[in-house]
């Protein structure tokens with residue numbers, strides 16, 4: 001908010017900086033270079049520092065004390081206290097004695113609680129003109145010779161205003177930091193000190209302590225000679241200014257002691273594990289830490305690429321004239337990726353998964369199992385290794401499990417969690433929080449589970465542990481693989497049989513994969529049955545490419561003259577090939593080759609060449625087999641000759657968006673006659689025009705309209721495509737590789 005409120009040009013008359021250390025002198029030189037203040041005044045007790053600062057053009061004017069300039073300062077002037085933390089109170093006393101209350105005062109100390117307490121004591125209350133601040137920037141170098149005008153660019157500055165801080169002073173300080181390229185955030189004083197104790201203060205003390213330990217060893221010269229990259233990386237910050245860090249240690253005592261205590265507990269446990277040879281403990285800690293560090297590295301990478309930690313909205317812009325030719329391997333199957341993590345976690349032993357989809361949805365599942373204590377290595381280029389804990393080895397998560405955008409995660413997990421001995425809560429993003437969960441809550445309750453939804457049957461789901469689940473037969477009222485899988489997974493915890501019958505065949509990855517893990521599931525006449533209490537044995541899983549992602553390129557080739565695309569290693573499970581059946585019926589030229597079975601799932605290469613399409617009445621029995629592919633099939637229908645109708649597909653209204661409405665609106669915006677009905681749509685083929693499309697945060701809507709760009713008369717802009725990453729992380733690269741003219745627009 002501050003970043004927005006304060007983008008007018010800063011108007012500081014005199015900027016007075018007390019203390020020309022790294023931060024003070026860098027701020028001075030940046031403000032001077034960028035013309036953010038009329039005059040930049042530096043105050044230091046040392047004349048040599050002042051001379052150097054003048055000589056190097058860091059300041060305009062030098063003073064040896066605040067007193068020397070205080071009488072000239074008035075509204076529009078600002079004093080920045082840039083001295084070590086424990087010296088700030090002495091400077092505040094001078095400010096109190098010498099400055100009028102119109103002058104803005106701020107500081108840059110790394111601890112805020114001690115500074116705010118000092119100001120309150122000195123002034124009798126927190127003065128409205130004082131804005132406590134802390135730039136999260138710096139280096140192990142110190143002093144005026146280290147001044148760097150770019151030091152604050154893309155770094156955060158935390159301001160900790162209190163109730164009495166006056167807005168005009170807050171705004172002036174925020175503008176100064178924004179002016180030097182920083183991102184301004186604000187938070188309560190206590191929160192700042194706790195966060196900094198953990199993220200900055202603790203690492204410094206660990207580095208000081210490690211170097212000191214090594215330096216006091218007898219043969220230290222030898223040790224340092226052999227100390228390599230790890231030592232250098234870990235200890236860089238031990239070269240920091242000792243006065244500054246002594247002050248921080250004393251000023252933020254309480255928060256630092258509590259983080260040190262937890263670090264010491266961890267150290268002790270690590271020592272114990274090494275002593276007793278506890279391999280599992282060591283693997284758990286190292287894997288968790290490594291993955292957290294990789295995640296953090298990605299955040300940083302993102303930050304330097306985009307200049308900000310805040311996620312930006314992206315639009316796709318597709319221009320006409322593209323083509324659809326080439327050989328593509330799309331990412332791994334989402335449904336199978338989810339299940340590989342779930343069953344791998346519940347198995348005994350180590351499951352290796354290759355081809356895992358590194359999309360946000362399957363990563364949400366992966367994270368949930370890590371949160372329940374499962375050690376999972378990766379993903380590393382699609383390879384994941386899961387150290388299974390057995391059916392009864394999951395641990396209670398310490399916080400609600402966040403499922404993001406993923407319906408499959410929440411619905412399948414609800415079944416599996418209904419059988420655990422602990423309570424837990426499942427939450428999701430805005431889209432998931434509006435989706436129906438009664439369809440899983442109801443059968444689970446009939447089995448004896450205690451499960452609560454929010455009003456309206458939506459997430460969050462609260463599941464009570466330690467319930468006895470009863471043998472159960474469920475006749476599913478809707479054809480849903482998620483509901484079937486949910487009930488079967490709960491059935492693993494039932495003493496006796498659980499069976500599910502479906503009104504129409506739905507994807508059977510759960511049944512196939514359970515068999516792959518050595519757990520018998522009997523499927524007969526549309527009824528899947530298993531007995532609880534067995535054991536899953538770890539296995540290897542090779543996840544085929546996702547036919548739901550391949551579908552975008554199948555339609556791309558089907559609608560674009562002179563096209564020829566081959567999609568490699570695609571899962572062609574009979575419960576998933578509705579898109580092939582429907583496109584073929586519309587006249588598409590599709591051939592399958594290299595058919596094989598991998599880990600219990602049929603796989604093939606799919607070739608599709610351009611052929612004129614005609615409109616059809618889509619057979620209702622194909623609906624569950626193509627349930628995720630309809631958005632892009634509607635694009636095929638818009639490019640076909642004649643009318644295409646879909647019925648019996650009301651499910652589409654409760655996917656990541658209401659896909660019937662989202663697609664009808666988008667097609668209408670492009671000039672196509674598309675009439676939504678309660679359970680489907682009627683589309684009259686025609687010429688796609690240009691226009692802006694609202695994706696409703698739905699990945700498949702965004703990708704479908706990107707493909708439409710191949711046949712549109714002008715540019716198509718698809719708004720808000722961030723969620724494409726839930727199922728197809730490198731969609732843009734794949735689309736470009738076959739010849740789409742597609743660009744990413746970052747929305748400020």
Ligand code: S3P
Pocket residue numbers: 334335336408479480481482483485507627628651
């Ligand atoms: C899925 C089942 C389908 C599908 C979803 C994934 C699965 O949902 O739409 O993308 O992995 O089981 P329904 O079971 O709700 O039809």
